[in-house]
Amino acid sequence: MRSGLARMVGGALAAILLLTAAVAAATLWSDRRDRARHDSDMATGVDARHSGGQSARSGLIRKIGGALAAVLLLTAAVAAAALWSDRRGRVLHESDMATGGVGARAIPIMTANGCSGCHTIPGVPGAQGQVGPRLDASLADRVFIGGVLANNPENLIRWIREAREINPHTAMPSTRITEQQARDIAAYLYALR
Incomplete structure (x- = not known):
């Protein structure tokens, strides 16, 4: 097509x-x-x-x-x-x-779980946080996620769900959202490029 x-x-x-x-x-x-x-x-x-x-x-x-x-x-x-x-x-x-996610479902998930309080995320209302890194088009080009994991979809999904289990000293909380919700958020973030 x-x-x-x-x-x-x-x-x-x-x-x-x-x-x-x-x-x-x-x-x-x-x-x-x-x-x-x-x-x-x-x-x-x-x-x-x-x-x-x-x-x-x-x-x-x-x-x-x-x-x-x-x-x-x-x-x-x-x-x-x-x-x-x-x-x-x-x-x-x-x-x-x-x-394995659907990026179109991510905005309400990120809003409900407070992502916008810490991160600046294009397209997410009120997401002007200054605590965590900007989650924008540069995410797809970064080498590491959270400073410790290689940047790939599975690691991003893991990081979104259980950041504190991966790095106990991170400011990022373990969200405990479902795996599908984390996949939806990862799809949205990787599509920002």
Whole structure:
């Protein structure tokens, strides 16, 4: 599905680029021709005000070129939004599959268990805590979780459930939430990238 969408967007952009290039070439050719006529008329003393049809045609071509440029920009914006949405969906799916959780269920779990009191977490209302580390897009790139565990989904799930059993000196409490709830939270956090 993703490759079909990418091909469709790419084909539409290529067609619009070709059309815009053709109009731009026609505009440049028309402007060059009008300048040459104007220079010729000035050299021969002919009144340039009587060649109004040529400048009207050139103005029309410029307007068409401007409209095509606007369409090109709009198409590029729509294509970028579609590709971003496709990427975002893929990231959500990958994090759900890697953790066995459903990230969409995590916000109420984190709110009910006080995660927002200690951590700053994008997308979680009131999660502006300063005690624990920021749980943002950088989490997926960190080497360690809690300073002691290798960063992988199973260790993050373990850490969320039983941090004090892993490191008795951590400020992170053992939440004792269910394994599925911890998987949902891990899926949400890994999807922030």
